[in-house]
Each structure stands twice: as structure tokens, then as C-alpha cells.
Amino acid sequence: MQKPISITAVASISPLGKTLNETWESYQNDTHCITEMSLKKGSALVSKIPTEAQETIETLRLSDSKYKTLDRTVLYAIYASRLAIQQAGWKSSDNFGINIGSSRGATHLFETYYDDYLKNDKTKTLSSPTTTLGNISSWIAHDLQTKGPEISHSITCSTALHAVLNGIAWIQSGMCDKFLVGGSEAPLTPFTIAQMQALKIYAKNNSSYPCKALDLSKKQNTMVLGEGASVTCLEMGKHPNTLATIEGIGFATEILEHNISISSDAKCFQKSMRMALENINPETVDAIVMHAPGTIKGDLSELKAIQEVFKDKVPAVTSNKWKIGHTFGASGALSLELAILMLQHQKFIGVPYIKNKKAPKQIKTVLVNAVGFGGNAVSILLKQ
Known part of the structure; x- marks a missing residue:
């Protein structure tokens, strides 16, 4: 940036x-x-x-x-x-x-x-x-x-x-x-x-x-x-009506193993997140709004990618697809909206049925992920 x-x-x-x-x-x-x-x-x-x-x-x-x-x-x-x-x-x-x-x-x-x-x-x-x-x-x-x-x-x-x-x-x-x-x-x-x-x-x-x-x-x-x-x-730049600033962006496309799938550890997400975090200490990220479409492989591979990037300092993770479903091309924007709302209201919106869910003490930095058929991942880093 x-x-x-x-x-x-x-x-x-x-x-x-x-x-x-x-x-x-x-x-x-x-x-x-x-x-x-x-x-x-x-x-x-x-x-x-x-x-x-x-x-x-x-x-x-x-x-x-x-x-x-x-x-x-x-x-x-x-x-x-x-x-x-x-x-x-x-x-x-x-x-x-x-x-x-x-x-x-x-x-x-x-x-x-x-x-x-x-x-x-x-x-x-x-x-x-x-x-x-x-x-x-x-x-x-x-x-x-x-x-x-x-x-x-x-x-x-x-x-x-x-x-x-x-x-x-x-x-x-x-x-x-x-x-x-x-x-x-x-x-x-x-x-x-x-x-x-x-x-x-x-x-x-x-x-x-x-x-x-x-x-x-x-x-x-x-x-x-x-x-x-x-x-x-x-x-x-920054303005009086700024809701959030975009501090980092990342994108990546990986070689396909199958027409609809990404690798088991989502290498495209690993690359896009690292690019978005290029000048940021990963430990300062308070939450991640994941793509998490509700599929077995999709959810797990993205989480593995997050664990690979953040190691033992994985931030609180969430998704809104349990609530509103997968809106295809609009989904990343709705995830971005959720991130902005959490930053504004200083309240973490988690997934209700997840046991032992982690919630951040503060929300100043949020990472938003999206990926689609073809392994084209994007990560956007927002700051309060």
C-alpha cells in the first residue's frame, strides 16, 4: 500500500x-x-x-x-x-x-x-x-x-x-x-x-x-x-467520515488440483494474507472474517492457512455465512461490511454453535478473506 x-x-x-x-x-x-x-x-x-x-x-x-x-x-x-x-x-x-x-x-x-x-x-x-x-x-x-x-x-x-x-x-x-x-x-x-x-x-x-x-x-x-x-x-487518505482504513491488500492464484477446489492448506490464502500483512505485525490482528463457505474442505483448508500464517497467535475467527448463506460475488463485500461494523461498534460477532470460541479484547485491526472457483484469493486488512 x-x-x-x-x-x-x-x-x-x-x-x-x-x-x-x-x-x-x-x-x-x-x-x-x-x-x-x-x-x-x-x-x-x-x-x-x-x-x-x-x-x-x-x-x-x-x-x-x-x-x-x-x-x-x-x-x-x-x-x-x-x-x-x-x-x-x-x-x-x-x-x-x-x-x-x-x-x-x-x-x-x-x-x-x-x-x-x-x-x-x-x-x-x-x-x-x-x-x-x-x-x-x-x-x-x-x-x-x-x-x-x-x-x-x-x-x-x-x-x-x-x-x-x-x-x-x-x-x-x-x-x-x-x-x-x-x-x-x-x-x-x-x-x-x-x-x-x-x-x-x-x-x-x-x-x-x-x-x-x-x-x-x-x-x-x-x-x-x-x-x-x-x-x-x-x-x-483519511477523512472526518472515515469508517476504516485499508492498511494492506493481498491476492494470489494457485495451480488448480480440481476445477472447484483449493489445496488442502489453501496456499493461495497463505500468499494473499502474507501480502496483506507485509508491513504489519501479525500479532496486531484482532480478528479475521473468513470466507468459510460451509463446506468440509473449504472451511478446513482456510483455517489451516490461517494457522500456517499466524502460527500459535491465531486471532479470533468468524464468518457470516452461517447466518446469510453464500452470496457468491457479493460475499466478500458483505464480509467487509461485517468487519467495518465490528470496528465501529467494538463488538465481535462470532459463530453461535462453535465451542470454545475466542473473542478479542479489542477490535482495531481486522483481516477479511475471500476466495472463489479457480483458487483466486484476496485478503484485505482493515484498521480502525
């Missing part, structure tokens, strides 16, 4: 709620947000945004005739982006950059258009422009009326934290003063769920905690899909 980068706002819409206050309030209880969703055949466990938040998104959809054809992935991102720049005090004339990514993009629309094509042997006029990944940041730029650079990308489940890396690079290069970064995902569709079930990583049991992220004694995979969007405002 050449100079500290400030996070001056964070906003989201997720199973936890549609405002930062609602989100923090939701974190105060040990109740998860996972429910059953009916499919064409049977049902599946998912984590949806609350009814009131769904109504807010529907109001947004109907507010502009052009928005009626947009996928929820785009609408979630527009909603969160509006809140973020309002909180940061940004104006459209600031011409800030935008990088909001997504692992899957317009999943619901794509499946709908494809079903229609199979039935009618033709498709609708807007089936292409409304299903490209690029339309997320483009529509946000349109909605916010900013003329700065806009980027959309997919780097699977580490997409949102890669957006943070991009924003930092643009700011530190001097090409942009401010960047809006994050991720959005609306993957609760039959085909997407079927894909995860085919990988044999999806939760089957609707127990007291269907997703057992960080439970290393689990005998089966317990990943559950969630939906939502989270964005943050990045600016160079």
Missing part, C-alpha cells in the same frame, strides 16, 4: 436488512436467515432478502420504465449504491469510478429468457443487453449520473474484493479520486441451485443451523445460497 485508503461509506441490501442499522441489529441475535424455497421439483434451503426489502426493490423497479426489464442483481446494486454515495456525501459531478462485480450476473433473467427460447425458438430484444455482466456498473453509472470510469467483472466468489483492489489501484495511480466498489448477486434460481447440488456441496438438512460454516466436526457439506449486494466508497 502506497498510502492508506479510507472507506467513507458502506451500504447493502441482504437477508440482514436494507439499512446499516438493520444489518447491525440482525447481527445481535443468533438466529439465521435461512428458509426453504419451493422449486419445480421439491425445495431447497436459501437465504432471501426480507419481505420489506423485496418491496423496496420492487418500488425501485417501477420507478423508471427502463428499470422494469432489469435483473435483481442490477436493482440490488443500484439500491445499495444510492445509499452509499448519500452516506459518503458524493455528488454525480465528482465523476467517481464504479466497479461492482458479480459472479453470475443476471441469473434470473438469463434463465427466464432461455426457457422462453426453448419454448418458442426465439428470444426477446433485450435478452442480450440485460444479461451481460457489464450492465451492472453501467446501470449504476446511469442511475447516479456520474461520468467516471465504470467496470464490471466476474472473478467468482472473490469478485467483490477484487473490485476493492481495482478501486485502490485506480486511486493510487492518480487516475481517479474516488471509487465505488462491491458486489451484487441474485442467484436463488432453480438452475443455479441445481449446479451447486451437482457439486455435492449444498446443504440438505434444515437443522437449527443449516449452514455449518466453521464447524470443523461436520460430516457433510452445508453450503447455502444467499442473495444481496454490498458496496463501499473508497477515497485516498
Whole structure:
């Protein structure tokens, strides 16, 4: 890091709620947000945004005739982006950059258009422009009326934290003063769920905690899909409204042993964490918000990587996927949001079913991890 980068706002819409206050309030209880969703055949466990938040998104959809054809992935991102720049005090004339990514993009629309094509042997006029990944940041730029650079990308489940890396690079290069970064995902569709079930990583049991992220004694995979969007405002230096500063960044990609897996000791995470901690004493890290998707191998390999990097001084670890599921490309941004909230409120949000859980005495430095298919890990170090 050449100079500290400030996070001056964070906003989201997720199973936890549609405002930062609602989100923090939701974190105060040990109740998860996972429910059953009916499919064409049977049902599946998912984590949806609350009814009131769904109504807010529907109001947004109907507010502009052009928005009626947009996928929820785009609408979630527009909603969160509006809140973020309002909180940061940004104006459209600031011409800030935008990088909001997504692992899957317009999943619901794509499946709908494809079903229609199979039935009618033709498709609708807007089936292409409304299903490209690029339309997320483009529509946000349109909605916010900013003329700065806009980027959309997919780097699977580490997409949102890669957006943070991009924003930092643009700011530190001097090409942009401010960047809006994050991720959005609306993957609760039959085909997407079927894909995860085919990988044999999806939760089957609707127990007291269907997703057992960080439970290393689990005998089966317990990943559950969630939906939502989270964005943050990045600016160079420190400001009166700074929520947290980014003190270190790390990234790595490892050679694949399998299409979906990382090595047993997550070498990509070892590299990304060491890079993020390059100029920091590891013992000063108070907590780590892990990726921890709720799979047997995924949770264990990341923890092994943490133990390898921190040795016998492993900080308190946590994850929010037991509560809101795995939101794919938005997950890293929602983990970043959790880290910021813990720094602000000086309260550690742990995993309720973990025995002998460790809690830090203070929270001044938090490390956030994310990784996706392809072994592309990112680690972001936040400081109060």
C-alpha cells in the first residue's frame, strides 16, 4: 500500500436488512436467515432478502420504465449504491469510478429468457443487453449520473474484493479520486441451485443451523445460497467520515488440483494474507472474517492457512455465512461490511454453535478473506 485508503461509506441490501442499522441489529441475535424455497421439483434451503426489502426493490423497479426489464442483481446494486454515495456525501459531478462485480450476473433473467427460447425458438430484444455482466456498473453509472470510469467483472466468489483492489489501484495511480466498489448477486434460481447440488456441496438438512460454516466436526457439506449486494466508497487518505482504513491488500492464484477446489492448506490464502500483512505485525490482528463457505474442505483448508500464517497467535475467527448463506460475488463485500461494523461498534460477532470460541479484547485491526472457483484469493486488512 502506497498510502492508506479510507472507506467513507458502506451500504447493502441482504437477508440482514436494507439499512446499516438493520444489518447491525440482525447481527445481535443468533438466529439465521435461512428458509426453504419451493422449486419445480421439491425445495431447497436459501437465504432471501426480507419481505420489506423485496418491496423496496420492487418500488425501485417501477420507478423508471427502463428499470422494469432489469435483473435483481442490477436493482440490488443500484439500491445499495444510492445509499452509499448519500452516506459518503458524493455528488454525480465528482465523476467517481464504479466497479461492482458479480459472479453470475443476471441469473434470473438469463434463465427466464432461455426457457422462453426453448419454448418458442426465439428470444426477446433485450435478452442480450440485460444479461451481460457489464450492465451492472453501467446501470449504476446511469442511475447516479456520474461520468467516471465504470467496470464490471466476474472473478467468482472473490469478485467483490477484487473490485476493492481495482478501486485502490485506480486511486493510487492518480487516475481517479474516488471509487465505488462491491458486489451484487441474485442467484436463488432453480438452475443455479441445481449446479451447486451437482457439486455435492449444498446443504440438505434444515437443522437449527443449516449452514455449518466453521464447524470443523461436520460430516457433510452445508453450503447455502444467499442473495444481496454490498458496496463501499473508497477515497485516498483519511477523512472526518472515515469508517476504516485499508492498511494492506493481498491476492494470489494457485495451480488448480480440481476445477472447484483449493489445496488442502489453501496456499493461495497463505500468499494473499502474507501480502496483506507485509508491513504489519501479525500479532496486531484482532480478528479475521473468513470466507468459510460451509463446506468440509473449504472451511478446513482456510483455517489451516490461517494457522500456517499466524502460527500459535491465531486471532479470533468468524464468518457470516452461517447466518446469510453464500452470496457468491457479493460475499466478500458483505464480509467487509461485517468487519467495518465490528470496528465501529467494538463488538465481535462470532459463530453461535462453535465451542470454545475466542473473542478479542479489542477490535482495531481486522483481516477479511475471500476466495472463489479457480483458487483466486484476496485478503484485505482493515484498521480502525
